[in-house]
Amino acid sequence: MGAANSENPHIIRVKAGTVLFSPGQECQGFVKVHSGRIKVFLTAENGREIILYRVERGDICLQTFGCLVNQQLYSAEGRAENDVEIEIIPRPEFNRLIVSDTAFRDQVFSAVAARFKYFEFLIETVALSSVEVRLARILLRLMDDNKNVHATQEMLASEIGSAREVVSRQLNVFAAKGLVKIMRGKILLIALEKIEKIAKQSV
Amino acid sequence: MGAANSENPHIIRVKAGTVLFSPGQECQGFVKVHSGRIKVFLTAENGREIILYRVERGDICLQTFGCLVNQQLYSAEGRAENDVEIEIIPRPEFNRLIVSDTAFRDQVFSAVAARFKYFEFLIETVALSSVEVRLARILLRLMDDNKNVHATQEMLASEIGSAREVVSRQLNVFAAKGLVKIMRGKILLIALEKIEKIAKQSV
DNA sequence: TAATTATGTGTGACAAAGTCACAGACGGCG
DNA sequence: CGCCGTCTGTGACTTTGTCACACATAATTA
Structure with missing residues (x-):
């Protein structure tokens, strides 16, 4: 994968249980998970939760995608389920990679498509x-x-x-x-x- | 928008009520709506339905996105709510535009981000x-x-x-x-x- | 070890939502 | 006008969600 080269300085390690983002926050860059697992979920006022999806090793977090592309704020909460290593790809770098790096682009598109499919399955599941x-x-x-x-x-x-x-x-x-x-x-x-x-x- | 040029031959007109795609089908190209409105929905065995989203004038249909990128089959049904004009962008053309046409790329990314946000809202709504x-x-x-x-x-x-x-x-x-x-x-x-x-x- | 605490599970009682069956009510249209 | 298709209302019942609380199991501490 062209995105992660060994001298990349944007690797961050977080402990299990850390809240990586929560609703209303802004985000700084595109997130790619190198190890561990993040759960992304919604919480209602009465405390009930629903898990939207999990981001695992090799996956990219599409919650940040929406934030970056449309200047949206986070609408869900993300929490590390175990110790996690993530790579933050700043916006300019992301734009450059999308154009120049076919493998990176395919990975992003593939993740988007997979997440869509899963969301539709989830909606079908909870609604019907x-x-x-x-x-x-x-x-x-x-x-x-x-x-x-x-x-x-x-x-x-x-x-x-x-x-x-x-x-x-x-x-x-x-x-x-x-x-x-x-x-x-x-x-x-x-x-x-x-x-x-x-x-x-x-x- | 660079995507739709006037000599484009891939414009299709369909009548209100036409089923544009249904679960299990393959799809041929990326769909962009020029006029009219398409509703994309899921149907359960007992006949109950839920509307996933609508694709309106200027929007691109992300149901086809998943099909194209990951060779997935359609998982939902799409039906024209009124008379609709759509443009079909074949896969090679789509790949070319994503790299070369910044405006087109921005539009696709923006649509993806918006749809994500809406899906999360929908899941929150029906589940919580x-x-x-x-x-x-x-x-x-x-x-x-x-x-x-x-x-x-x-x-x-x-x-x-x-x-x-x-x-x-x-x-x-x-x-x-x-x-x-x-x-x-x-x-x-x-x-x-x-x-x-x-x-x-x-x- | 025994007592204490935190967490996980079970259950009755009731409220909210979904299902089924069917009765009307309204709007065309011959 | 009367017929018919569609839309709406409602009772009875099932499923799911909520609240309150009892009990069980594991971890912690005295």
Whole structure:
């Protein structure tokens, strides 16, 4: 990738939990994540949250894209989920790279396209799907190699834009059907095929 | 705008109601709208719809952006709301313009940024806001110069990702408070300030 | 180890929103 | 006028969200 050369001075390291940006702020440059993971989310007045997307190693943060291009302010909050290394690409440099560096341009465009697709999926999910379907989808997406989902019910709720109690009840429905095993801070997926079947429904 | 020159042969005219693209299709080129309006929306299995955004005169359709850049298939449906003239910019031409035509590039980037901002607003709206707030917001957005909203309750429901019956009930609540006057296919906004106050709530 | 605290989970009761079925009401139009 | 398609209203019920609080588990400290 032409963007990140070894002598680039714009590398910043931040600790897990750091708030990188929050609604209303201005931003200084285009952000590219070198390691770690950032979650970008919205918070309502009543405290309920919904996670818009995550920016992982190699990804570029499109929240900053909007800020830079249209002089918009941040509309969401970004927080480091673990220790993170990011590269800040100043605006002039960004403009130069877009024109001169085909690989960089392709990466940006590809990220934009992917984020659009995901946003449409997210809107479809929250606007048109039931909690049952949303929960099944997020369990599959967060599952590790051992079919475990390491997340509290609170975290799952913010992933699907619902409330913790609702997640608790739906998980117990799944457990009663033998689809999952509920543990503290962890869920084991047992009947993967059945969960996938639920996730494929559109409602 | 450098993109549209007068001898461009890629102008297409379509009638109101025409389906321009639907989920699963491939697309041939980047779409720019010269006149008319296209609505881009998602439909669930149970028939409920949500409108993602509209593409109006001068706008570019970013649904096609994703298709072109990442070889994705369309994930939403696009339908002409009135008679529409669109320009199709083939992929090679698009790539050439992005590099060589600063104004074109700025327009594309600006559209991308604006769409992102709107998507985040939409997600916040459907995931974290009540029907009361969402309905107030859409009434204000669709209002014409005479404070009239020309839309059936069915249309309003798909704008806010809810159901017609729910819109009917909420409108009657608004009417009982003297905020609006309900007519067939039309709603007159009476107490604009009060509606705006509701719209400003986050929940 | 036992007590304390913080965090995570379960649940009843109620409110808000979505679904289903159906009844009217209104606006063309023959 | 009467017919028909579209739009709107409403009761009954289900699902989801909210609030209050009880209880369980893990981490911390005495």
